[in-house]
Amino acid sequence: MSDPKNTVLVTGAAMGIGKAVAENLVAAGKSVVLMDVNGDALAETVRALGPRAVASVGSVANPADSEAAVALAIERFGGLGGLSHNAGIQRYGDVVTTSRELWDEVMSVNLTGAFLVAKAAMPQLRQHKGAVVLTASIQGMAAQKGALAYVVAKHGLIGLVTGMAMDEAENGVRVNGVAPGSVDTPMLRWAIGLDPDPASLDAVIDGMHPLGRRGKPEEIASVIAFLLSDQASFMTGETVRVDGGVLARIAGAPKPEDRVRK
Template identity: 45%
Template structure:
């Protein structure tokens, strides 16, 4: 699967899934814009990928309309077009509703859902000119509810609704919009969570056990799925949700 002569913008690209998507797309021939709020991590990722192809690193907040508008403008100034958008940026805040502050709710929604909306809003006019595509990185939390995750579950479910509506609205312009629902992925965010639990080894074994494939995904597993949805191989797929979870959601809990 190739993305030659295509320009892709990936949010949350400094580490984890976003970094893997950026690397995968560069290997497939795309020119890639890496967008992330963590300027230091972004600089390190830019250095690590600079010999893989043409890229541009932009530090900013997906929840800031000014940052989003500027990032799209800089992409066009640098590369002349925008073909692909991967909305991957996200944060994870947990807590049951009575203990979950409205400020935490707002911040999570701003990053995990509003950010995808803002980047889609400013990108779609340019994607339409190039028969482009959007890939939204949602989560199995959009399909199966988890305890103490009201905001995260709601935001990820919202991404699927946003995916379907954007696909419906902009399909006539040739823009495809699809979503991926990963399960557990071996990312820095997951490692941070594992480090916070009382028995890391036991928890890791439990995580593996609820996957019929008996492992977590690697970021590359998700990146390859994103590459497929972004490529011409998926030219007649839009409004779809691709569950890439090692069988997690079919496991009887």
């Protein structure tokens, strides 16, 4: 039986950042329980990862599904020592055009889902002095136009990081977050495909990052793996930007070559 301390529940694990997290952890010798609503993609990911990975098909919006994933971790690996929450959806609309149904959909996955999976996992995490990392977004620190529900949910997710970190410190559980910029995931490619001029938007997205490109899932995963590890043993309540410098840039500031020389 595996060491429960080295077992991590990874949500949103069928593809994108969650999949990259699972790959990183298994490569480091960890065991993982992968949770996602996409059963076919999840099964494929688990097959590729081998015996240290098991699938738990379900939605973080359903508390019974999160409880089942934790139970599977106990059954297969003896317990649970980490949680990497990456499940999320992107929807668009402002305060007028966002329907109540769309609002509830986004909140149920992006914010309430994080609460529910953390709630299900926390007894095990307390027992094994584990760690939690929630994947938020730079839109939890700033905002783009026309994505109100997503922005609010990601702001709330960063609040969940801070609040849980304070509550769980005395229990030996660390809680941190990451706030990625644009990352080359299926969700980003889907969003770009909604634009009337996807090629132009592609270039804009790369150009808004000072490093000149979007991130890769594995680049976010490496930060998450660090925060889950004992190397980050004195970090809690922190949300780390992994954004290629987007929020460090002064918007509208002229480049040196654009300045008029006198």
